[in-house]
Amino acid sequence: xxxxxxxxxxxxxxxxxTLQGYKQGGGYAQLKKALELTPDAVVAEVKxxxxxxxxxxxxxTGLKWSFVPKDNPKPKYLAINADESEPGTAKDRFILxxxxxxxxxxxxxxxxxxxxxxxxxxxxxxxKYPSAVLDKAIAEAYRDGIFGKKLMGKDGFALDVYQVxxxxxxxxxxxxxxxESLEGKKGWPxxxxxxxxxxxxxxxxxxxxxxxxxxxxxxxxxKGAEWFAKLxxxxxxxxxxxxxxxxxxxxxxxxxxxxxxxxxxxxDAEYGQGLPNGRKVKAVIPGGSSAPVLTADEIxxxxxxxxxxxxxxxxxxxxxxxxxxxxxxxxSLWRVARFYAEESCGQCTPCREGQPWMARLLRKIEEGxxxxxxxxxxxxxxxxIAPWPPIGLGNTICALGDAGALPVQSFVQKFKSEFEQHxxxxxxxxxxxxxxxxxxxx
Amino acid sequence: xxxxxxxxxxARFDAGLSELLSHYPADRKRAAMLPVLRLVQSLKGWIPPExxxxxxxxxxxxxxxxxxxATFYVMFHTQKPGKYVIDVCTNLSCSLRGAEGMxxxxxxxxxxxxxxxxxxxxxxxxxxxxxxxxxxxxxxNEDHHENLDKAKLDKLLETLT
Ligand SMILES: Cc1cc2nc3c(=O)[nH]c(=O)nc-3n(C[C@H](O)[C@H](O)[C@H](O)COP(=O)(O)O)c2cc1C
Numbered sequence: 001x002x003x004x005x006x007x008x009x010x011x012x013x014x015x016x017x018t019l020q021g022y023k024q025g026g027g028y029a030q031l032k033k034a035l036e037l038t039p040d041a042v043v044a045e046v047k048x049x050x051x052x053x054x055x056x057x058x059x060x061t062g063l064k065w066s067f068v069p070k071d072n073p074k075p076k077y078l079a080i081n082a083d084e085s086e087p088g089t090a091k092d093r094f095i096l097x098x099x100x101x102x103x104x105x106x107x108x109x110x111x112x113x114x115x116x117x118x119x120x121x122x123x124x125x126x127x128k129y130p131s132a133v134l135d136k137a138i139a140e141a142y143r144d145g146i147f148g149k150k151l152m153g154k155d156g157f158a159l160d161v162y163q164v165x166x167x168x169x170x171x172x173x174x175x176x177x178x179x180e181s182l183e184g185k186k187g188w189p190x191x192x193x194x195x196x197x198x199x200x201x202x203x204x205x206x207x208x209x210x211x212x213x214x215x216x217x218x219x220x221x222x223k224g225a226e227w228f229a230k231l232x233x234x235x236x237x238x239x240x241x242x243x244x245x246x247x248x249x250x251x252x253x254x255x256x257x258x259x260x261x262x263x264x265x266x267x268d269a270e271y272g273q274g275l276p277n278g279r280k281v282k283a284v285i286p287g288g289s290s291a292p293v294l295t296a297d298e299i300x301x302x303x304x305x306x307x308x309x310x311x312x313x314x315x316x317x318x319x320x321x322x323x324x325x326x327x328x329x330x331x332s333l334w335r336v337a338r339f340y341a342e343e344s345c346g347q348c349t350p351c352r353e354g355q356p357w358m359a360r361l362l363r364k365i366e367e368g369x370x371x372x373x374x375x376x377x378x379x380x381x382x383x384x385i386a387p388w389p390p391i392g393l394g395n396t397i398c399a400l401g402d403a404g405a406l407p408v409q410s411f412v413q414k415f416k417s418e419f420e421q422h423x424x425x426x427x428x429x430x431x432x433x434x435x436x437x438x439x440x441x442x
Numbered sequence: 443x444x445x446x447x448x449x450x451x452x453a454r455f456d457a458g459l460s461e462l463l464s465h466y467p468a469d470r471k472r473a474a475m476l477p478v479l480r481l482v483q484s485l486k487g488w489i490p491p492e493x494x495x496x497x498x499x500x501x502x503x504x505x506x507x508x509x510x511x512a513t514f515y516v517m518f519h520t521q522k523p524g525k526y527v528i529d530v531c532t533n534l535s536c537s538l539r540g541a542e543g544m545x546x547x548x549x550x551x552x553x554x555x556x557x558x559x560x561x562x563x564x565x566x567x568x569x570x571x572x573x574x575x576x577x578x579x580x581x582x583n584e585d586h587h588e589n590l591d592k593a594k595l596d597k598l599l600e601t602l603t
Contacts, residue, residue, distance in 0.1 A: 087533045087570040125480075125517045126529075126571055128584045162465045167476055167515030170569065184475030184501070186514035202470055245535035245574035252575040289534060289570075319574060321535055335534050339569055440592050441543035 004231060006219045006239045007212060008255040011098040017133055019140035022101035028146060030221035031108040035154050042113035046217070049225035050237030054091075055081050055173075055210030056288065056317045058236065058305035067197035068114055068205045076116040077206040078107065079182060079196075080214060082123040082130075083166060083173035086288035086403075087339055088319025091241035091253050092211035096123070096130035099215070100137035104161065106217035108151055111159050114207055118160050122178050125167040134163055170343035174398045175208040177345065188347045189398035212241055233258035233304040240318055242303060247279060247324035248272035258304040262286055262294070265303070266322055279324035283415070287316025289336045290403030292388065292410035312389035313410070328430040329415040330422050333407060334362035340404030348396040350385045355404045357381050362408075365419060368427040375412065375419055382408040446492045451485045459500055471501045475511050479518055488519035516568075517584075524564035526602050529581045530556070532567045535574035544578050544590065551599060563602075 015021030022028070034042050047062030068076060080103070084092040095103060107119050123131050138161055141147045151159040169187045171177045177187035179201050200206020216238055220228045229237045236258045245251045248266055250273045256265060262284055266272040275281065281296040292313040294301070301307050308314050323332055341355040361378045364370050386394035386402040388409045394402040412419055421429050447455055458481045459474075466473040478501065482493045494508040501508075512518045519527075530548065532541045545567065549555055552563050571586065573579035579588040587598060 084572045085570060088535055088574050089570075090572040090574045090576070093572050124572070125515070126581060126584065126586070128581075129586060160465075164465075164477060165480060166517075167480065168517035168568075169515050181476065182473060183470070184472040184503075184511065185507075186511055202467065202473075243575045245577060246538040251535075251539075251577065285534075319535075321538070321574070323538070327538065332534060335532075335537055339533055342569060435537045435540070435542045441540055441547040441595075 003239055003255060003257045003260070005255055006228075006231070007095065007102075007215055007241055008098075009219070010102065011094065017098060017100055017137065019101060019137065019144055022099070022105075026222070027101055027218070028105055028108075028152065030218040031105045031112075031146075031152050034109045034221055035112055035152055035157075039113045039115060042109065045220065045225045046113070047225075049220045049228040050232055050235055051213065051216055051220065051228065052236050052305055053210055054212035054216075054240060054318070055175075056086065056314075058315060060235075061209065061213055064197060064209075065110075065114060065207060067195065068207060069198060072198075072205055074204040075118065076114055077201045077204055078111050078114060078116045078119040079175075079178060079201060079206055079208045080107065080119065080121040080211060081173060081175065081178060081208055082121055082127070082134075082211045083170075083178060084124055084127075084211075084317075085170040085173050086290065086317045086319060087336070088243060088245055088285060088288045088321045089317040090243045090245075091318060093127055093130045094241075094253055095211050095215050096127065096134050100134045101141070102218050103134075103211055103215045104137055104141050104146075106214035107161055108146065108159060109217045109221065110207070110209065110214055112151065112154075112157065116207070117158050119162070120182055120201070121161065121163045122172070122182060123163055123165050124172075125165050127165070131163060131165055138163060169345075170339075171345040171398075171400060174400060177398065178208060179206065186345070188345055189400075191397055231257075233302060234306055236304045236306065240303060242318040242320055244272050244320050244322070246322040247275050247281075247327065248322050249274055249276050256303055259302050261302055262299040262320060263301075265320060266299070272322070275322070275324050279326060281322060282325045282327060283323040283329065283332075285319070285321040285323075285336075285407070287314045288319040289321065289339065290399075290406060291316045291319075292391070292406045293414060295414050312391065314391060326430070327435075328366070328428055329411055329418045330362060330366045331428065331430070331435070333411040334359065334366050336407045337362050337404065340400065344400060344404070348401060351396045351401040351404065354381045354385045354401075358404065358408055365422050366428055367432075368422065368425070370419075370423040372423055374423070375416075378408060379412055382412075446490065446496065447485065455481060455485060472503045472507070474501060475503075475508065476515070479508070479512055483518060488522045490522075521559065524560045525562050527564045527566070527581075527583055528552075529566050529568035529571070531569065531571045531573065531577070531579050533570040535570070536577040536579060539577040541578040544580070544595065547592070547595070 010016040051061040053059045172187040176190035337359040341359040382405040385405040498505040573588040576588040
C-alpha cells in the first residue's frame with residue numbers, strides 16, 4: 001500500500017523518544033519556524049492542511065482554533081486529550097511511548113497560535129509507562145529551554161506544560177468531562193453551548209485536542225499544509241492511525257492512507273492479512289465500539305471521515321474491530337453494552353437508567369431467557385437515549401448516551417434474525433463456551 | 443492526622459503537594475485533586491478517610507468533595523486492596539482473543555473470584571486498556587502486560603510472591 005509515514009515516521013527508531021534523538025532527526029525546527037509566523041498565519045496553515053480531529057468527531061482543527069475569542073482578556077488554555085478509552089482504540093499511547101516530543105513540539109505550535117501559556121495533557125490513569133515516557137520528555141524540554149519562560153527562546157512568550165493523570169473513567173475522554181476532571185472534580189460533562197473554546201478550563205477559553213491531532217502539526221509545518229491536504233482524501237488531510245483488532249491474522253496499530261478501505265485494512269498483507277482458519281467477516285465495528293456496526297457487505301468504505309455518512313456510521317477513533325462468522329452478534333453487543341452501562345457517569349437519566357437496562361435485556365436474550373417483547377423494549381430504550389439513524393440526535397448532555405445507543409440499534413437492525421433465533425430457541429445458537437478462538441487458556 | 447503518615451511519608455507528601463499546587467492558578471487549589479489523591483495512594487496504597495480530610499484542608503475544599511472524587515474514579519482505592527491488584531480487560535477486542543478464558547484461568551490459579559478483594563490478590567475485570575491490537579492484556583499494580591498467552595501469564599504469576 002506504500003503509505004507515506006507521518007505520525008509514525010519516528011516509531012521504532014532507537015533513541016527517538018529522547019530529546020537528543022528527536023532533535024537529531026530535525027525535531028523542534030518546525031516550532032522555531034512557526035514562531036516566526038504570526039499566530040493568525042499558523043491558524044491559516046492548519047486550516048489549509050485539512051487537519052481534522054483524531055479524537056473521534058473529525059472536527060476541523062483550524063476551525064476549532066478560530067472559535068477562541070480574540071478580545072477575551074482571560075488566559076487561554078490548551079488541553080490535550082490523552083484519555084484514549086474508546087474500546088477498540090489503541091493509538092495515542094504509542095505516540096506517547098515512541099515519539100513524545102512530536103506531541104510536545106505540536107503543543108508549542110498550537111499554544112503559539114492560540115496565545116495559550118499553559119497546556120495540560122490529560123492522560124488516562126492506566127497509562128503508567130506512556131506517562132513515564134512523557135514526563136521524561138517534558139522534563140527534557142524544560143531543561144533544554146524549549147518550555148518555560150521563553151518558548152523556544154521567544155521573548156515574551158512563556159509556555160508551561162503539565163501532565164495530569166486521570167484515574168479510570170471513560171467519561172473523562174469527553175472534552176467537558178475532561179475539563180471538570182482537570183478542575184479536580186468528578187467527570188460530569190457540561191452543557192454546550194458555551195463551548196470550551198469560549199468557556200472552558202477555569203471559565204477561560206480552552207481548546208481540547210487529541211494527541212494524534214497535535215502530533216500531526218510538526219510534519220504539516222515541515223512539508224507544508226498543501227502536501228498534508230493532498231496526502232489525504234476529500235476534506236480529510238493527512239494519514240491516520242487505526243487499530244485493527246479481533247478476528248484477523250495480524251492485529252495491530254497501523255498508519256493508513258485516508259483512502260484505505262476497511263476491507264483493505266483487514267486483508268492487505270501489510271495490515272491484517274485476512275482472517276485466520278478460513279473464517280469469514282461477519283461484521284465490523286469501524287470506529288471504536290460506539291460506531292454503528294457494518295455488515296460484511298458494507299466494508300468497502302474508505303477510512304476517511306466523511307465516507308461513513310451514507311452508512312450512518314462513523315470513522316470515529318479508528319478502532320476497527322472484526323467479528324468473524326463464528327462469533328455471536330448478541331454476545332458481542334451485550335459485551336459492548338456492559339461497557340457503556342459501567343461507564344455512564346450517572347448525570348442524565350436516559351443514559352444512567354437506559355444503558356444498564358439494555359445490558360440486562362441483552363444478557364437475558366443471550367442466556368436464552370429472552371421474550372419477543374424484549375427486542376421491542378430494547379429498541380425503545382435505545383431510541384429514548386438517542387434515536388438512530390442519523391447520528392447526532394441524542395437526548396443526553398454528552399454523546400456517551402449515543403455511544404451506547406447506536407451499537408444496540410445498528411446490531412438489532414442488521415442482525416435481527418440472530419436475536420430472534422436466541423429468543424425462539426431459548427439458547428445461544430453459538431453455545432456458551434468462553435469466547436476467544438485465539439486464546440489457549442483452557 | 444499524626445498517625446496517617448510516617449515522618450518520611452509526610453515529607454514526601456508535603457514536597458509533592460507544593461509541586462502539584464504550583465501547576466495551577468493560586469485560587470484553583472482544588473484542581474490538584476486527582477494528582478494529590480494519586481500521591482496519597484502511592485504513599486499509603488489506598489486513600490483512607492483521614493487522608494480525605496487532610497486533602498480537603500490542603501485544597502481548601504470539603505471532605506465530601508474529596509470523597510466524591512475518590513469514589514468516582516475506579517483507580518482510587520477507598521478500601522485497602524490486596525498486595526496485587528490484577529485488572530483484566532474483558533472488553534470486546536480482548537474477549538475475542540481469549541480474555542474470558544484468561545480470567546477463568548486466573549480465578550483457578552489464584553483461588554479467587556473476580557471482584558473479590560483478598561489480602562494477596564484483588565482480581566478485577568476492567569474496561570478497555572488500549573491494548574486492542576495487542577490483546578489480551580492485563581495490569582498488575584498498574585504495570586501493563588499484553589499479547590498474553592498461557593506461557594507468558596504463567597511466568598508473570600511466578601513473580602507475584
Ligand atoms: C463519551 C466520549 C468519550 C470520548 N473519549 C475520547 C478519548 O478518549 N480521546 C479523545 O481524544 N477524544 C475523546 N472524545 C472526543 C472529545 O470529546 C473531543 O471531541 C476530542 O478530544 C477533541 O479533539 P480533536 O478535535 O483533536 O479530535 C470522547 C467523546 C465522548 C462523547
